[in-house]
Amino acid sequence: MRRVFSIITILILLVACSPHTEAVVVYTSVDQVFSEPILKRFEEETGIKVLPVYDVEAAKTTGLVNRLIAEKSHPVADVFWSGEFAQTIILQEEGVLAPYVPSAADGIPAVYRDIDGYWTGFAGRARVFLVNTDLVSEDRMPDSLEDMLDPSWPAEQIGIAYPLFGTTATHAAALYAHWGASEARLFFEKLAERGIRVVDGNAVVRDMVVDGRLAFGLTDTDDACSAVEAGQPVRIILPDQGDGQLGTLIIPNTVALIEGAPNPAIGKQFIDYLHTDAVAAELMASGWSHVDLHSGATVAACLEGQSIRGMDVSLGSVYDQMQLSKEELTAIFVR
């Protein structure tokens, strides 16, 4: 038995060997391809090692947030950088976050900041239609969420991701907050009854529109812009931008300090770094962010400088609807 234990110990050491240096641990749900260059730049400029943990869409938002909740008694992370806000507010409610207001947060509208300073928004994305231009002519472009209920569109040519996970769930909760629960539920019931394609994620919506399996679908600007920049036959439409229409949901990135973080000072330094103009410019240039939260203007080339009107809902009210909307939409779409 001693021999077996010796072998096991050696094997564990083989896997475990790694150097220890001064570092900041960053958990991020932002795609690695966008966040990694920012983290590397921080390392180069400060000499502080960044140890990231990336989320993946396939985990269906059960990944890093649940990890942070489970680690609450002995935190490992210093900073949580999210690609949206609902998961961050969940962490705030669970007591995982510590208040910290970066100095550069003054210019950000109050709607994108927590009133108690537990998190701060920056670098916005938006919910958009991605339309296949081979299948949809210029005069038939959809311009409202209501178009998904229009019987002149074949239901199997319209797609959304499951409204139970990720930004689609957040968008659904925003509709619950804006329309009220009964009207929003009715809207989704009609979508389900029509039989529109409900697929595995926003990236799948993009791929299906690009392949021509969908005429159009609802997705995020980062997914949509990657298709445009790849030269695919697609066009991005910002829905509900007319007078009296509800606007579209703008989703800010959020960043927060972890309560009991092992390295809070470095964590704060990293949060400050994320709020610099250089990072904002780099995130826009890389295709992750497309909306300037200060002005509401779209700044990415794929959106051709269109201005954007966001939905008139507070992020807190959206969060308040999350659990109800997820429960009701699970009953509607998972059957």
Next chain:
Amino acid sequence: MIIATRTMVHPSTSRLRAAIGVCTTKGARLAGAFAYVLLVLGPGLALCIGLSRIPPATWPDLLVPRGRRPDLLWRSGALAAAVALGAMATGSLAALRLMQWRGRARATLRWLILIFLPFPAVTHAQAWAWLAGQFNRLLQRQGMIGILFYGWGVSWWVQMLWLMPIAIGLALVAFESVDPALVEAGRMHHAGRRVLTHVVFPLAMPLLLAGAGVIFVLSLVDYAVPSLFQVNVYALEVFADFSAHNQPGRALLLAVPLLVTTVAVALLSQARLRPAALSPSWRQVSPVGLDQTGWLVTLAQGALIVVALGMAVPLVSLALQLGPWSHFAASVAAAGPEIGYTLRVALVTALLSLPLAYCAARGALQQRYRWLWWLAITAPLAVPGPLIGIGLIGIWNSTLGHDLAIYGSPVMPVLASLARYTPFGALVLVATLRRLNPSLLEAARVLRPGGLRTWLWVSLPLHAPGLAAAYGLVFCLTLCELSATLLVAAPGQGTLSLRIYNYLHYGASDTVAGLTLVLTMLVLAPGVVAFCASALVFRRNAAPRLLAQGPSHDQG
């Protein structure tokens, strides 16, 4: 004669158990049981602590499927059963056809099928969706309506092809382990097809059923492929609830019906089968194969075509997306640390899983506590990956575990995969241990009681096919592990699987294609190691073969 043969090869169950039991001491058995409970069952047990957060009044609603959930569970079970049946039937037929490949080189080539095992399910799904899209464009150019490529049938097809390498791999192990002497004896009296149906299949059945059980469970807990093709399954319901409430305890209670189904299927597939002791003459050329004519040959050729199609479509799809060589080289270089780390994790996990799986498998074949061991093997199979991750955090990041400094270290993904995949290895070993001829182990014990040399020269070669199959299965599954690793990976040390899925979302199809191909190459690593090790061991030792060529049939 065939009836007589079947009678001959069934030794008394107690004798087999006794023969297997001589391999270890009581202390080692206890240590093994403790390690199994800590490393495999521990995460699930740790989750039970979280149940205290769930109001008792809601337990019945979560535990007992109500409303739309019974229907979901029934359809999920039906899909998993259809996938398991389809994959094992097709895989067994294809394996029989591959057994016709004679000679050392061609016999080795047939195992190349296993390099397709780590293709992520989503790669298969996207490849077939891409093919359907191309087909539809062709139809539309001809003014015809395209096909609708989603639904239960498509989900079944893609899941079946995704899991096909497991089916073929285990079928090959099953057929290659059938005693050649019994096959030859059967052939003296009956045509080949009858020998196949009355001798080969019954003797290979425990491992074939174990394979079906493994595939059933993998299909049952998978929601990725079904949700890509708009099929709702029970596993998605569990994840939707977990996402809405962020309470692992709730998700665990919701997963109990999956767990009950898994335990029931595993018990049905194995527990009622009588042992069939055989000499695993795996170093000899197996005579198992097909007659040159007959409907079975046609079926087997059809199965091989399905398998070839299932491998070719994702491979071609990846090759077309690969992009220029320089881009491929750059993406592989960028993923270098992840590739090395993933390989180390998979090699170590597969190695550490063997004593644990062996201990559990032996327990499942012993007289005392066997039902407890069956439960210990099958119950963890149905616990979703993220919950295993949460359970591991509960153990190793607790006040007690925190001082050990294991949490946050690169060891955690090893622990995650051990907890998830050791039971799969145990299932394979149960099936192969059933087939050991106790005469050989008893003879070895009489000639040289105990000792490393007996273990190395007699026990190890006899156990080798099962151990190799279990090792390969755990290794391949670990390479692709995602959901539990995501929760416990050390900061700054991701695995290749995490990187692939991250890029998959971004839509970097050329990078994803390149890294997926690298993943397939990694599968060859244990194969090369196993080949070298076996060559080294068997070149120096002829004893096992001499023993195996002796009175291999149990006369009792």
